Amino acid sequence: MTADATPALVEDKQRPAAGPRARKSSAYPRYLAGKVAGAAVSLLAVLVTSFFLFRLIPGDPVKTMTGGRQVSAEQLAAYRDEFGLDLPLWRQFTDYCGKALTGDFGTSYQFRAPVVDKITEALPNTLLLTGTAFVLYTALGIFLGTRSAWRHGKLGDRVNTGLALTLYSIPSFWLGLLLIIVLSVGIGPLPGMFPTGGMESGGEEGFAYVLDVAHHLVLPVVTLVAVEYGQTLLVTRSALLDEMGSDYLTTARAKGLRDDLVRRRHAVPNALLPTVTLIFINLGRTVAGVILVETVFSWPGLGGLFYQALSVPDLPLVQGLFFVFAAAVILMNTLADLVYPLLDPRVAR
């Protein structure tokens, strides 16, 4: 019996490995070119949107920006000149695109500094927060989603799904505020254990600095993970449930494989593909979560910057950040598209 099963197993393992290598010569470059072109079109569309969103909406952007404040006529003229508002619209647009392509998004109205500088300053902080949270919530979501699906209908599954749905319905900023009250400010006999906001206490160096940043990172990351893992859990769970009835799982069990081997080696890898797609499509939601969490925890990243820009409103900065957020999501999705064929040779066909 074992002798009969072995060839099937070997063949099973070889097929996915041989797939992409054999097809790479023909289908993959075309697939790649298509995806990259699609991303380029999307980026261009974002550029166009970011331009027209802030020009064509009723009123003068300078008036929106300076709204209510005392501004002299010279200052108004200077802003009009800076935005090139006196030029015809198509000239404004070509100027904007030309500048944007060289990374120039104008000057921030409130910080009096180039928008690009503000963005590059804040970017690493956001990447640290988002990256940590993304890895954690994806891992947690896939892990719990797998367990849930494998024992679907049981108590553990119901608790898991219920908790995920509840956390998914909670506004991230509210959870953040509550965590600050309970764990940072302290409530009743409970002392404050975590900093209320920011990224560092200052004055720390070397390893102590790393620990300090990690200490500041805990609450924002917990908030993000809590509100985001539910989606991954539900997606993984339903993807795995789709695979559960498949014949190849019955075969694997009939071969005498242990239950957890059937799950880990056979069911999960197949269920992971739709999951990965959806995880990346849902990145947009994570971006929104980051904006709110950074605002609540005064994290010095892009999201916090976005909030500061909104309240003025500092249109060049809002515009630049809008482009960065949208571009980031599009780029991550394209990256995911490029990796799929390596995971699943059927995709590039």
Added chain:
Amino acid sequence: MTTSTGTAPSPRALARQRRRASVARFWRQYRSERAGLYGLTALSLCALLALFAPVFVGSDVSSVTEAPGRPMQSPSAEFPLGTDQFGRDLLGLVIWGSRVSLLVGLLAAVLSVAIGTLIGVTAGHFKGWYATVMMRITDWFLVMPTLVLAIALATVMSRSLTTTVVAIGVTTWPTTARLVRAQTLAVETRPYIERAQALGGGHWHIMSRHVLPNVMPLVLAQTTLIISSAILAEATLAFLGLGDPTVVSWGGLLQDAREAGAVSAGDWWYLVPPGIAIAVVALAFTLCGRAVESVLNPRLGVSR
């Protein structure tokens, strides 16, 4: 399953009878979804509370000048949830806020689903370049960070409820469009569409009399799910200070709480009720939407 929703050009009574039967069947299956029933109960209570809010609390509850209590009182017998920084009764404000949150969530979802259905049905019915262009646009919106787009829209428009509804509505329709298009494509392969065409039915007739009734159940489920995210989005916009500052909403209450320094003062009683209200309503709509979905799509029903 729900093909008999009165599409056949039979006598009106027959159509009505069929429709009633299918509604009854739907309800019978919905009743077996326990989570869906919890959601529905919670929703009915919230809807009643919002509708009859003027009975429980006077419409002057949001008046800053005629506030009944002292500022920032913690919960007491007189004010069960305490008072805000102007001395207004928080319980009254939370009840009053349900009106705006539910209304905006509902309107935004209806707008979003209407756009999505229109684009989905037309893109599924008319093939060729129109469908290609529409689906390209949909795909593009699908990967866009919706809330960022909504925030950007709300920033450049004036602060009003209409702005909030429009900003949420025009950014959240793509999923509906994709689902509806797929369903339209499936419906249009059926023989009775060909029969209708052979009898001289035009585009409008086919889309409105044959396709639309068949995608309606899907649209219903989608609306329920989108209301949930629209309510969250409304709270988010209000919290970021992009909502209408003159009305009371749950997100606005949270922003007020933050601005009044409730966080650093540890005044948890100010923050907890509006947040719970948002979460309960959003969760209730999600549960209902999932229940409707699994009734309409038996394959999903297994995965409940």
